[in-house]
Amino acid sequence: MKLKFVYPLVGVVVIGVVATLSLWRTSQRPADPPTASEPSEQGTREIVTLSPEQLGRGNVKTSVASETIFQPTRTVPGRLTYDQDRHVAVKAAFNGVVTEFRVRPGDFVATGQTLAVLSSSDVGAARAKVKRREADLQLAQRQAEWRTNIKDGVLLLVQLIREEKEPRDIDAALQYHAVGDYRERLVSAYTRVRLANVMADNIQEAAASGAVSGKVRQERESERQAAQAALQSAIEQSLFDVEQLSKKATAVAEDAQRQLEVTRQDLKLLLGPSSRTIDEGVAEASPEASLSQVEIVAPINGAMEERSLAVMERVSAGDAIAVIADTSRLWAVADVREQDWATIDVDVGAKVVVTTPALPDERYAAEVLVVGRSVDAATGAAALVARLESADHRLRPGLFIRMTIPAGPSRAAVTVPESSVVVHDGQSFVFVPVGTTKFRRVDVRRGGEEGGRLEILEGLAKGTPVVSEGAFFLKSALLMVGGDE
Known part of the structure; x- marks a missing residue:
């Protein structure tokens, strides 16, 4: 009697477990999965159908492939450096002793402002001779x-x-x-x-x-x-x-x-270009004790970037005292490799665009100053120097940059937003809307990139509507449907 009661009870439990697992598996599937039709050569489907809910969740937006004047470009790495015309290492032109510093590193100075005071017996003798x-x-x-x-x-x-x-x-x-x-x-x-x-x-x-x-x-x-x-x-x-x-x-x-x-x-040669003028120096140095005093002045407007000596430290002719630089204008020095020289088309005066990871949302226009003629044996690259303005002083010498350089004459081309093009298995493609909820994959051959737009060489005609936002979502849906089948 007991066995007859147990077997039906076990059967009921097994049926309950199976039903629970079936319900859980059903809940894990999308309520309205995208569908695909028309098999493509890549083994997936070419059309994705989305429900209105999926369309909103994917934030799918469209734009039109347009014909624009496209400038082919090449992007190469580089660094920011000081503008050599606005970067001066102030050096002592004579032997002496530093008696006073009147500015600190980071201070902005004007041309002719006193940086430091030195005492030199050589200068004293030269000034005494001038007085005689x-x-x-x-x-x-x-x-x-x-x-x-x-x-x-x-x-x-x-x-x-x-x-x-x-x-x-x-x-x-x-x-x-x-x-x-x-x-x-x-x-x-x-x-x-x-x-x-x-x-x-x-x-x-x-x-x-x-x-x-x-x-x-x-x-x-x-x-x-x-x-x-x-x-x-x-x-x-x-x-x-x-x-x-x-x-x-x-x-x-x-x-x-x-x-x-x-x-x-x-005396002028002895004092060097960073000292007071001769007339001022001799007039101010009338007492014998001040004949040996020399004021070292800023040769340009800028900030004191470095201070190399301390007060009462001896200095010899040629020793650096301070570095003055104006960082409102910098040089972008790009390294152009041998394989890139054949593609770029740039000369002195050309306009280039400079970006840096330090300020990812900023683009700086720069003007080419020097097109390198020799290749560095260590790096295998030639330097391309461009000048850019940095009035807000957010750019700093030494920052890594990327320079976008013209790579040929401009031409009319079909372009789409960069976000429109996705890649799978090495093939680039876009999605073209077919109705309101269907999107068809269209393979394309892409060209260069400029200002956030990609050049389309083959596969798409101008005026064709394409998905500009949500293309990655559609790609994922397309691959998921293809995988399920």
């Missing part, structure tokens, strides 16, 4: 000026003598003119001539009346001629002397000026 040359020049210039004034005074005196002015009139005219010892020489000779003339004229009247002999008259005439000759000789010699002395003094002054310029140039 300046003093020599001042003395020589004063001497030349004096000689010029003497010459002008002698010329005026000679003119007055030749006009036979009275001595008192001559003294009055020369009151504010320098004549030097030529005054005594020429005025004395002129006075003797005037006296000889008076005596000769008087003796002429006496000789005519017979009061004196002819011999006396001849003596007085001879004395007048001798006095006139002496005056003429004094005039000629004086004019020659003042002219020569004036020229000599002027030559000495000019030589002193040249010596000063040479000394200043020597």
Whole structure:
């Protein structure tokens, strides 16, 4: 009796388990699975049918394959570097000691702003020499000026003598003119001539009346001629002397000026381009203690990227003190491999696009500056340098970049959004809507990519509607249906 009761009970339990498993398996299948028809050569189906719910869940959207002017491009890797025209390593041009730093790394500086102060005995000696040359020049210039004034005074005196002015009139005219010892020489000779003339004229009247002999008259005439000759000789010699002395003094002054310029140039070369100008440096360095002080200034606008020395540290000629750079403009240096040179079509002035993983949503326009002509033996690549602007300073030297370079002339081409094209087993294809819930796979041959759009070389005509969003969802549904069958 007990066995007859147990067997029916076991049967009921088994039937319940089987029913439960069947219900669970049914719940795991999609309520409305996509269907496919028309077998393709790839072993899957070519048409996917979705329910309205699946259509919304896949976020399927369509657009139209359009004919656009397509620019073939090539994307190559590279790095950002400093613009060499806006990146300066400030170096010491002389031996010295750093006594002060006035800016810190990261600070923005303007052209001519003081970065650091150095003390150098070589600079002190050079500046002292400049000051001596300046003093020599001042003395020589004063001497030349004096000689010029003497010459002008002698010329005026000679003119007055030749006009036979009275001595008192001559003294009055020369009151504010320098004549030097030529005054005594020429005025004395002129006075003797005037006296000889008076005596000769008087003796002429006496000789005519017979009061004196002819011999006396001849003596007085001879004395007048001798006095006139002496005056003429004094005039000629004086004019020659003042002219020569004036020229000599002027030559000495000019030589002193040249010596000063040479000394200043020597000091300028010693200071280097990153120091204060010569005139400012010498004027500010009037106390002896400050002759050796040199202010190192920023040669460009930018930020202090590096500081290489500490205060009171000795520096030798050629040692780097700081690095100043303006990162609002950078260079993108791309490495173009040998296999890419045949495809790219770029020259100086061409426009390229630069992107970086550090700022994935940004695209930067750049202008080609240098097209490399030699290949690096280590990397097997030639450099392509482009200049780009970074006004917001978010780009940094050293960042990895990708540069998109023109790879041939632009042409009219059928293009679709990049998201429209999917790949399976090496074959690219798109989905074309057939009605509202059906989508047909269409194999295509893709070309290049530009601005998020792909060039379609074969398989699709312009104006054809294609799936622009949700193509991967359709691909998954297509493969799932094909796998189930």
